[in-house]
Amino acid sequence: MKQIDYPQLGETLYQETLPxxxxxxxxxxxxxxxxxxxxxxxxxxxDNEFVPYGQSEMVSLxxxxxxxxxxxxxxxxxxxxxxxxxxxxxxSNAFTSFTHTxxxxxxxxxxxENLDTLLDFVQxxxxxxxxxxKEKGIIGQExxxxxxDPNSRAYFGTIANLYPDQPLANDIAGTIDSIDKITPxxxxxxxxxxxxxxxxxxxVVGKVSPEETMQWVRxxxxxxxxxxxxxxxxxxxxxxxxxxxxVHQKTLTMxxxxxxxxxxxxxxxNLPTGRDLxxxxxxxxxxxELLIGETAPDFLRLYDQGVIxxxxxxxxxxQRGAHFxxxxxxxxxxxxxxxxxxxILAQAKPKLQGAQETFDLAKREEIGSTITAFxxxxxxxxxxxxxxxxxxxLFDEADIIESLTLADVIEALDQFLKPEAISVQRIVAPDAx
Amino acid sequence: xxxxVTDGVTLNVIATPQFKTTSxxxxxxxPVSTLGLSQRILLAQLLETSSADYPxxxxxxxxxxxxxxxxxxxxxxxxxxxxxxxxxxxIINDQFANGENLTQEIFAFLKQVIFRPLASxxxxxxxxxxxxxxxxxxxxxxxxxxxxxxxxxxLFDLYFKEKPELATSLYGDEPTIEAVQxxxxxxxxxxxxxxxxxxxxVVGDVDADDIARYVADWQLPSRxxxxxxxxxxxxxxxxxxxSETQPLQQSKLNLAYQLPVYYRDTHFYEALVFNGLFGxxxxxxxxxxxxxxxxxxxxxxxxxxxxxGTLSVQAGIDQRNQQxxxxxxxxxxxxxxxxxxxxxxxxxxxxxxxxxxxSRQDSPRAVIxxxxxxxxxxxxVSADDWLAHIQAVTPQQVAAIAEQVTLQATYFLKGDESR
Numbered sequence: 118m119k120q121i122d123y124p125q126l127g128e129t130l131y132q133e134t135l136p137x138x139x140x141x142x143x144x145x146x147x148x149x150x151x152x153x154x155x156x157x158x159x160x161x162x163x164d165n166e167f168v169p170y171g172q173s174e175m176v177s178l179x180x181x182x183x184x185x186x187x188x189x190x191x192x193x194x195x196x197x198x199x200x201x202x203x204x205x206x207x208x209s210n211a212f213t214s215f216t217h218t219x220x221x222x223x224x225x226x227x228x229x230e231n232l233d234t235l236l237d238f239v240q241x242x243x244x245x246x247x248x249x250x251k252e253k254g255i256i257g258q259e260x261x262x263x264x265x266d267p268n269s270r271a272y273f274g275t276i277a278n279l280y281p282d283q284p285l286a287n288d289i290a291g292t293i294d295s296i297d298k299i300t301p302x303x304x305x306x307x308x309x310x311x312x313x314x315x316x317x318x319x320x321v322v323g324k325v326s327p328e329e330t331m332q333w334v335r336x337x338x339x340x341x342x343x344x345x346x347x348x349x350x351x352x353x354x355x356x357x358x359x360x361x362x363x364v365h366q367k368t369l370t371m372x373x374x375x376x377x378x379x380x381x382x383x384x385x386x387n388l389p390t391g392r393d394l395x396x397x398x399x400x401x402x403x404x405x406e407l408l409i410g411e412t413a414p415d416f417l418r419l420y421d422q423g424v425i426x427x428x429x430x431x432x433x434x435x436q437r438g439a440h441f442x443x444x445x446x447x448x449x450x451x452x453x454x455x456x457x458x459x460x461i462l463a464q465a466k467p468k469l470q471g472a473q474e475t476f477d478l479a480k481r482e483e484i485g486s487t488i489t490a491f492x493x494x495x496x497x498x499x500x501x502x503x504x505x506x507x508x509x510x511l512f513d514e515a516d517i518i519e520s521l522t523l524a525d526v527i528e529a530l531d532q533f534l535k536p537e538a539i540s541v542q543r544i545v546a547p548d549a550x
Numbered sequence: 551x552x553x554x555v556t557d558g559v560t561l562n563v564i565a566t567p568q569f570k571t572t573s574x575x576x577x578x579x580x581p582v583s584t585l586g587l588s589q590r591i592l593l594a595q596l597l598e599t600s601s602a603d604y605p606x607x608x609x610x611x612x613x614x615x616x617x618x619x620x621x622x623x624x625x626x627x628x629x630x631x632x633x634x635x636x637x638x639x640x641i642i643n644d645q646f647a648n649g650e651n652l653t654q655e656i657f658a659f660l661k662q663v664i665f666r667p668l669a670s671x672x673x674x675x676x677x678x679x680x681x682x683x684x685x686x687x688x689x690x691x692x693x694x695x696x697x698x699x700x701x702x703x704x705l706f707d708l709y710f711k712e713k714p715e716l717a718t719s720l721y722g723d724e725p726t727i728e729a730v731q732x733x734x735x736x737x738x739x740x741x742x743x744x745x746x747x748x749x750x751x752v753v754g755d756v757d758a759d760d761i762a763r764y765v766a767d768w769q770l771p772s773r774x775x776x777x778x779x780x781x782x783x784x785x786x787x788x789x790x791x792x793s794e795t796q797p798l799q800q801s802k803l804n805l806a807y808q809l810p811v812y813y814r815d816t817h818f819y820e821a822l823v824f825n826g827l828f829g830x831x832x833x834x835x836x837x838x839x840x841x842x843x844x845x846x847x848x849x850x851x852x853x854x855x856x857x858x859g860t861l862s863v864q865a866g867i868d869q870r871n872q873q874x875x876x877x878x879x880x881x882x883x884x885x886x887x888x889x890x891x892x893x894x895x896x897x898x899x900x901x902x903x904x905x906x907x908x909s910r911q912d913s914p915r916a917v918i919x920x921x922x923x924x925x926x927x928x929x930x931v932s933a934d935d936w937l938a939h940i941q942a943v944t945p946q947q948v949a950a951i952a953e954q955v956t957l958q959a960t961y962f963l964k965g966d967e968s969r
Contacts, residue, residue: 127570127645148568151909197842203833203898206905210832225908226901254845261799262848262866265965267695323912372797374691411611420607421677426685428692447692478615485618488642492569494912 118331123512126491130512131327135338138315138346140503143330144322146494152323153223153494154232156239159349159504160311161216162291163284163438166352170310170344175352178307179298180284181256181291184213186304188256190220190239192248198238205230213289216437218311219499228325229333236319236337242308244301253296260290267373267544268445272432275381275443278364278540283354285439314338315346320498360385360538368543375447377544378454382462384440386532395506396517398435399483400529403521405431405442406479407472408465408530415461415468424453437505442533451543459541465534469527476523487515551758553765558773559748561765562921563758572653572754573640573914576660577922578746581778582633584715584723587626589738590635591722592730594624595682596674597637602666605675613659618642620656622663626720630780630813630857632926635742637664640914643755653756657764665768667739673732683727690724701802701963702864708790708959709806709860716782716858745773751921753914780926781812782858791960798965801869805879806862806959809951813856814929817951819939824951825854826899827891828882829863833898835882836863844878846871861955869964887952891945903940908933 118133131143162184166177190211191198202209207224220239224231263269277286290296321330360383388394409416409431419425429446448454461468490496503510553561580586604610614620620641627634641656668675694700703719710717748770752761786808811821829836829852840850850865867875885891910916911933924930931939 125646148566149912151912200833200895200898203831203902204894206901208832208902208905223905223909225905251845255841255848258800258846258848258866258868261868265697265798265800373695375688411607412615414608417606417608421681423681423684426688428689447688449688475612478612482615482619485620485642485646488570488646489619489621489640492571492914 118327121512125515126488126512128491128512131331133331135314135335137338137341137343138313139334139338140318141331141334142318142320142501142503143325143327144320144497145325145327146323149323149494151223151225151494152228152321152325153221153498154235154319154321155219155221155498156235156317156319157217157219158311158317159216159437160218160307160316161214162287162289163215164311164351165284167310168350169306170313170347175350176306177352178303179291180287180295181289182299182303182307183218184290185252185256185296185299186307187211187213187218187220188252189244189249189304190242193238193241193243198234201234201238202231205234207231207234209235215285215289215439221498223494225324228330232321232330232333233337236334240312240314240341240343242305242312244304246301249299249301249304253299256290256296257293260288260293260296263288263290267371267377270369270371271377271379271445271542271544272443274367274369275379275540275542276441278367278542279381279383279441280439281362281364283356283439310349313343313346316349318503320501322494322498358385360535363538363540365540367540368545370545370547373544373546375449376451376546377445377447378451379542380444380455380458381540381542382442382534383538383540384533385535385538388435388440391506392509392513392517394435395509395514396521396525397529398433399514399518400521400526401433401442401533403476403479403483404465404469404526404530405433406482407469407475407526408461409444409458410479412475412478419457424448424450424457435505451545455541459539462534462539463536465530466527469523469530473523476526480518480521483518484515487518553758553762555750555765556770556772558775559750559770560925561750561762562752562925563756563761564751564753564917564921565756565758566753567755568912569754569914570646571640571642571914572656572752572756573918574638574656574660575749575751575918575922576637576664577749577751578635578742579749579778579926580633580742580746582628582631582715584718585726587628587633587715587718587720588722588726589730589735590626590633591720592683592686592727592735593739594626594635595686596678597663597667598622598624599682600668600675600678601663602668603662605668610663617652617655617659618647620652620659622659628716628720629923629926630782632778632780634922635746653760654764657761657767661768665743669736673736676732679732679735683730686722686727687724690719690721690727693719693721697796697798697800697802697963698864698866701804701961702862704792704794704963705804705806705862705959705961708792708961710784711790712787713782713784744771747773747775747778749922749925751918753917777926777928780857783810783812784808784858784860786956787958789957789959791962793962793964795964795966798963800866801872801965802963803865803867803872803875804862804961805957806860807955808859808958809854809861809955810859811856811951811954812859813927814931817947818856820943820947820951821854821856822903822940823896823899823943824886824948825852825861826903827896827948828852828861828886828952830854831899831902833895833902835885836865836879839878839882840865840875844874846875846878850875869966872962883952883955887949889945889949891948893945896945896948900940900943904937907936907940
């Protein structure tokens with residue numbers, strides 16, 4: 118077991134990769150009463166097409182399969198893992214993103230029993246026609262709930278406009294029609310391929326003693342046989358690097374009280390790896406703050422003009438295979454909102470060049486929020502990604518921010534922001550046309 | 551450590567090295583009213599975005615950035631009959647800031663933003679006031695796009711018809727906010743600053759004496775203090791129901807029941823277990839039967855409010871299944887009342903409640919909330935006592951609680967895509 122000290126953060130991380138390939142991380146937090154554990158597979162909604170474990174031909178499974186699998190893992194032949202966790206006093210849950218599926222529990226007691234429950238239920242699939250069909254009604258309601266939610270439509274719709282021919286364009290949960298096609302065999306195939314320990318990690322944080330806990334995990338995994346790890350082949354869809362596939366303008370109508378506008382920007386640039394990738398992401402983050410964050414003069418100007426209000430915000434996503442930014446807000450004047458923000462993005466370079474004083478402040482703020490995040494067990498474990506930035510991870514972030522210069526920020530934004538990579542979507546009420 | 555700062559003002563410092571930040575709350579407390587609630591919400595919006603020393607969001611944001619991205623916010627809450635306006639902030643510990651005394655600085659900042667609003671001649675800055683009033687009304691409108699929120703609001707409008715101040719949204723009431731005048735709001739704020747009970751709570755790696763000194767520097771005047779009533783005992787009335795159709799894919803079914811058990815009274819812990827068993831946990835009967843067994847919903851849950859003796863139920867369903875879901879909900883209640891309680895599920899619920907309760911100690915916000923609440927109700931329950939109380943609850947007692955539940959209001963938001 119490796120021990121990695123981060124004196125600046127006052128944290129010590131313990132790490133071991135087990136013989137079966139499972140990567141285990143333990144982070145003890147003094148004074149905490151609770152332990153939070155999350156087990157993650159590198160498998161999300163974009164991974165529909167792949168070569169199954171032990172086979173050689175590509176298969177294509179229905180959209181929404183990773184999320185469906187997440188729902189179905191809890192149910193076993195004679196019990197529900199939810200109840201086993203509850204029996205040992207833990208609460209449990211799971212979530213699926215574009216690139217990952219995670220299973221978690223939180224407990225103040227019985228850590229060993231709950232850890233065994235987590236490892237066992239995630240690694241022991243059980244699907245039948247009956248249980249699979251039953252889930253279709255539940256997920257159908259989930260899909261409809263998000264269909265009625267304009268914020269969800271705004272965000273995911275914009276991503277779909279940016280990547281119209283990619284699996285990113287599909288809803289994470291799929292559609293009522295696509296999930297209807299899912300069979301137990303599909304789920305077994307996906308599980309066998311992506312839930313091999315070598316494609317998974319386990320992060321345990323809070324009240325945890327590293328030596329003892331690591332031994333529990335070793336013991337649990339030592340009893341199981343998953344076969345040899347095999348590299349996973351995912352279908353890489355040809356991506357148009359000139360952005361010519363992007364849907365630049367779209368209007369959706371649905372019953373909303375106020376119009377919502379989103380501006381998506383797709384990264385067409387090739388990303389660096391490791392430390393440079395995290396640096397690039399932090400540079401984008403500070404760059405956007407300087408351009409249109411609350412400390413930016415343009416933010417205040419547009420706020421005072423009533424073009425944007427407190428609903429305005431933006432989100433930066435850097436993930437396996439894609440990176441993009443989505444700006445979103447409600448506005449009475451969608452045209453002004455679009456024109457003003459697009460003009461600011463077009464002027465990014467000169468605007469950033471004059472922002473040295475605010476840059477120093479923004480850095481200070483980012484460092485503070487990085488440290489604050491280490492209060493939250495969920496924030497630490499959920500944001501941790503040892504693959505994306507390998508060999509470094511989020512524990513190195515404060516250092517990276519410290520070393521950033523305004524020139525780094527200008528370069529990152531300059532590389533990222535391309536006018537041909539922008540997509541604008543409006544959501545308006547039907548009567549507003 | 552609890553300090554009596556002056557009459558009507560208390561300071562509670564919970565010193566712990568557990569967190570990387572210090573969290574601070576300053577609460578101004580008064581009896582709830584619809585007008586007062588709306589005024590407080592508009593105040594929260596104004597004071598969160600401006601002050602005499604930091605007249606714009608940008609000036610405020612820059613100041614907070616210099617304090618290593620300290621958070622600062624103003625919000626409004628309600629416990630039963632009590633309404634709080636809360637200023638809250640959290641800031642990283644000095645050890646992460648090269649020895650700067652950030653705690654002292656944040657107290658100086660809070661003094662500025664609370665006591666020196668952007669105002670002159672007995673009114674808030676006109677431009678700022680007008681902008682924030684417009685923004686708040688716009689925000690209230692768009693909240694209605696959240697149909698879970700909307701359905702709950704409609705339900706409580708029905709349930710608290712005779713006591714509308716308990717139904718008013720914690721984001722405010724649109725017509726009331728629209729009618730608020732600048733000078734009246736300014737006067738209300740001055741009144742609030744000098745007359746409201748104040749509870750200051752600090753959680754973090756701090757020295758209580760230091761904090762007491764920083765607070766003393768605010769020179770808060772004394773005020774008439776006295777415990778205000780917090781619990782509202784709603785009488786049973788004739789059950790009412792209402793339904794509305796909107797062009798939605800999913801329908802929302804919301805129910806409100808009267809359950810005459812109140813915060814920390816004799817049967818309070820029994821009611822907590824009852825709610826956990828009925829719909830308050832993901833192992834509850836509602837989750838199991840509406841969602842898992844019959845595949846009728848993505849969410850189906852219940853909530854118990856011990857300050858008003860209210861049990862509410864919410865489910866997102868297909869419009870065709872309204873009656874089926876209602877039948878299942880009623881059946882679960884009847885089952886509990888008849889004592890048909892699975893002992894394993896019962897134990898799971900108790901274990902879940904214990905886990906939730908013990909986990910709160912890891913959240914500075916939860917620690918602050920409990921501290922303020924303890925002061926409002928004038929009692930404290932230690933971790934051991936809480937555990938003993940919850941473990942002593944029996945299935946028979948839970949059955950007796952279910953018998954006291956009376957349906958009072960039903961609201962159905964019917965989704966109809968053809969509209």
